[in-house]
Amino acid sequence: MEEDGLAPPDYETTFDACPRYEFYANSAPPGRRKVRPSLDMLRNAEPSVFHVLGSSHDSSTKDGEDKDVEADEEPETEPVRFGWVTGVMIRCMLNIWGVILYLRLPWITAQAGIGLTWLIIIMSSIVTSITGLSISAISTNGKVKAGGTYFLISRSLGPELGGSIGLLFSFANAVAVAMHVVGFSETVKDLLVETDSIMSDPVNDIRIVGVITVTGLMGIALAGMEWEAKAQVVFFFVIMVSFVNYFVGTLIPASPERMAKGYFSYRGDIFLENIGPEWRGETGSFFGMFSIFFPSATGILAGANISGDLKDPAVAIPQGTLMAIFLTTLTYLAIAATIGSCVIRDATGSINDTLGAGNFTGGECAGLGCNYGWNFTECTLAGTCEYGLANDYQTMSMVSAFSPLITAGIFAATLSSALACLVSAPKVFQCLCQDNLYPLIGFFAKGYGKNQEPLRAYALTFILAVAFILIAELNTIAPIISNFFLCSYALINFSCFHATITKSPGWRPSFRYFSKWTALFGAIISVVIMFLLNWWSALIVVGIIFVSLAYVTYKKPEVNWGSSVQAGSYQMALSHAMSLSDVEDHVKNFRPQCLVLSGPPNFRPALVDFVAAFTKTVSLMICGNVAEPHDSSCAENYSEQLRWLNARKIRSFYNFITTGNLRAGATSLMQVSGLGRLKPNTVVLGYKHNWQTDSPQNMENYVGIIHDCFDLSVGVCVLRMRDGLDVSRTVKAQVNMGFEDTEGAIGRERQRRETFKVVGSDTHLETYFQGNQKKKNIDIYWLFDDGGLTLLIPYLLTRRKRWSRCRVRVFLSSQIANAEEHREEIQSLLNKFRLGFNEVVVLPEIMWRPEETRSVPVDKPYPLVLHTFLQKRFHG
Structure with missing residues (x-):
């Protein structure tokens, strides 16, 4: 018994279960999960039940495990799992060390200068570091499952923003595959040009090589995560060798061939010349260079x-991401500083362009090469130089000790980054599809194999990557994805900030090195950079976010992830409710806050629909149910009743109370329902049709409820319909039967769960107030001055679209002598009320003594007497 966690130690006298790791389903691994005994089991069961429960649970578990082992002699192996080094740090570093490092960083250094290039690198690192701190906090606040960035944001901010970022981030990673593959293809194209092996033309060669490359990477990805991880380790080793090769090359004295291409080893004047910017071309600006560089920093995810x-x-x-950011930032800074100190911006590449080679005819020699005996004046002034930092994308290969190793590094960096994005995009998209937030994407949710590989999502990613590879222009593709990643960073930082300020007890990240203000700064700076980089692209991204957010908000998917948005809503509601408590009521702000004695709301839909018609978005509505004692079905069906209200788009709360007396239960509901100022001031109940045949006790309860309302200073509204209100014709157990034609103040049987779906109900009654009311009459018999509630409710009804075409008529009682004067007086009063009621009818006959010809049977209820009287008056 103790082994099963169902019994405490011997020195305790309780049957409560001791704390066990296996009781928590989100923490215990499959096969070790157990269920702690419920309160009903602890309160009602005999001690022997616990022995039986424990032994049966244990034996069934063991038997089940034995059967499984026997059935499968070779059980399925566990999926491959990675640690922080190979799984995160190396993967992030490889994704950051992408095509930009080898092919664009020297060019960016030539354009922006060493100083601004460092600023660009540091700005990018600040954004990514803050985002890294935020994602570290989010990832340590509970169990993290598959889905990556989408999972973290959606479980933090909810499905609305989470779904949006899932779409954007999946698409951005698919485009990033194309960016890295195009960088690889450019290097291959340059090699083909050098060896005079062009297949078609430079642009088409990039496309051909790109498609072949992404197909090969697709094969590695489909082989499984284990093979993909091994490939990443190989790529990492190759890149490290290429870095050593580069830094060693900067120390080797320059040969004439390398000088002709602009390399003169470390020189102070070269460093000073390259410290400042020299913008060239259409993208020649600070933010133009930033937009091209920033995608290289996006590999942190x-x-x-x-x-x-x-x-x-x-x-x-946390460990792998932050370490990767630190190491890669140092790498970028070092390469920008070293290459800017060794290579000039412009060179011809011709070994004959020396000052002593007879090609200098006099005049001033332009350019820094003149200081070292080289004349690059002509191409510098004409802008036709082919080498140098500003012109040659392969500068790092030229500087290195052995250029093929740089080429291998380019291959490894581009292919590893492309492979990482090729793996990330399908996995994020698969998680989004599994959550079923958007239509038509469920097809891509299916997984295959022990790792549940998203093969269908892989195919979609492959198609998108090929489509962007066909652009074949790296500088065009890079800015496209910058804003997608920046938007992801903004939402990650905002998630961390929002979760912190809501002060939810569930926000307990074990990673403490973050601040809500740095997270907010990271979110704001990410959005600012989005618009500075490319304002129209930023608008498109924001537009996609809002469209997808609006869709998910409208559809209201049935998911509950305990997001910080829910915590924020609770905090705001609590704060506003508390602030309302300090505000005195004023007649101008009066709203009919209704407690509807409906029983289970789905039993009397017409009553609920009618009240909802004038309270929706205006005031409070609570559906109340008085049930018999020990009726557990009310608690069991609580969620179903709320879903029924939501399905009918009724903005109402639902509350129930169990008691043996209808009147006492109704009075208790009036007193305890609501919160602070948000409490009922009006009670709405159904008309009692069987008042002539029901027992005196039930009649006394019904009338007593009305008197209790007046004692509690609560208004009363009674809804009467010709066919009654109750639509649950086949249900035996009904609640609040004092309001309908059924014996007993309270139903004598429990309401069953299956009665949530009304069987054999009257469809006309069930939807009576849900349709368009067209041009009907709303007749107000303002016979007695009740303070204005009789006028206010029809006015609120006419504000709804389905009631807006109805004509409102106000009927008054008055003496014949002053009937017209009284009508004008009331009409003037109604105009001051600004209700829009323009038809006032005076009924002086109401004041007359009944005559023989006008009398009606006195056994009819008063409303029916009045109705018959009016029919005789207006229709003869």
Whole structure:
């Protein structure tokens, strides 16, 4: 018994279960989960039940495990899991060390200068570091499953923003595949040009090589995460060798061939010349260079994107991500500084362009090469130089000790980054599809194999990547994805900020090195940079976010992830409710806050619909149910009743109370329903049709409820319909039967769960007030001055679209002598009320003594007497 966690130690006398790791389903691994005994079991069961429960649970579990083992002699192996080094740090570093590092960083250094290039790198690192801190906090606040960035944001901010970022981030990673593959293809194209092996033309060669490359990467990805991880380790080793090769090359004295291409080893005047910017071309601006460089810093999420394949995401993501940001930032700064100190901006590449070679005819020699005996004046002034930092994308290869190693590094960096994005995009998209937030994408949710590989999502990613590879222009593709990643960073930082300020008890990240203000700064700076980079692209991204957010908000998917948005809504509601408590009521702000004695709301839909027609978006509505004692079905069906209200688009709360007396239960509901100023001031109940045949006790309860309302200073509204209100014709157990033609003040049987769906109901009654009321009459018999509620409710009804075409008529009682004067007086009063009621009818006959010809049977209820009287008056 103790082994099963169902019994405490011997020195305790309780039957409560001791705390066990296996009781928590989100923490215990499959096969070790157990269920703690419920309160009903602890309160009602005999001690022997616990022995039986424990032994049966244990034996069934063991038997089940034995059967499984026997049935499968070779049980399925566990999925491959990675630690923080191979799973996150190396993956992030490889994704950051992409095509931009080798092919564009020297060119950016030539355009922006060493100083502004460092600023660009540091700005990017600040954004990514703040985002890294935020994602570390989010990833350590509970268990992280598959889905990466989408999972983290959606479970933090909810499905509305989470779904939007899932779409954007999946698309951005698919486009990033194309960016890295195009960078690889450009290098291959340059090699083909050098060897005079062009297949078609330079642009088409990039396309051909790109399509072949992404197909090969697709094969590696489909082989499984284990093979993909091995390939990443190989790529990492190759890149490290290429870095060593580059830095060694900067120390080797320059040969004439390298000088002709602009390399003169470390020189102070070269450093000073290259410290400042020299903008060239259409993209020649600070933010133009930033937009091209920033995608290289977006690899920080590569590790988080495979969160489902990590051994311990809460440890691996913070350690691996932050370490990767630090090391790669140092690498970028070092390469920008070293290459800017060794290579001039313009060179011809011709070994004959020396000052002593007879090609200098006099005049001033332009350019820094003149200081070292080289004349690059002609191409510098004409802008036709082919080498130098500003012209040659392969400058790092020229500087290195052995250029093929740089080429291998380019291949490894571009292919590893492309492979990481090729793996990330399908996994994020698969998680989004599994949540079923958007239509027509469920097809891509299916997984295959022990790792549940998203093969269908892989195919979609492959198609998108090929489509963008066909652009074949790296500088065009890079800015496209910058804003997508920046938007992701903004939402990640905002998620961390929002979760912190809502002060939810569930926000307990084990990673403490973050601040809500740095997270907010990261979110704001990400949005600002989006618009500075490319304002129209930023508008498109924001537009996509709002459209997808509006769609999910409208559809209201049935998911509950405990997001910070829910915590924020609670905090705001509590704050506003508390602030209302300090505000005195004023007649101008009066709203009919209704407690509807409906019983189960689905039993009397017409009553609920009618009240909802004038309270929706205007005031409070609570559906109340008085049930018999020990009726557990009310608690069981609570959620179903709320879903029924939501399905009918009725903005109402639902509350129930169990008691043996209808009147006492109704009075208790009046007193305890609501919160602060948000409490009922009007009670709405159904008309009692069987008042002539029901027992005196039930009649006394019904009338007594009305008197209790007056005692509590609560208004009363009674709704009467010819066919009654109750539509649950086949249900035996009904609640609040004192309002309908059924014996007993309270139903004698429990309401069953299956009665939530009304069987054999009257469809006309069920939808009576849901349709368009067209041009009907709303007749107000303002016979007695009740303070204005009789006038206010029809006015609120006519504000609704389905009631707006109805004509409102006000009927008054008056003496014949002053009937017209009284009508004008009331008409003037109604005009001051600004209700829009323009038809006032005076009924002086109401004041007359009944005559023989006008009398009606006195056994009819008063409303029917009045109705018959009016029919005789107006229709003869």
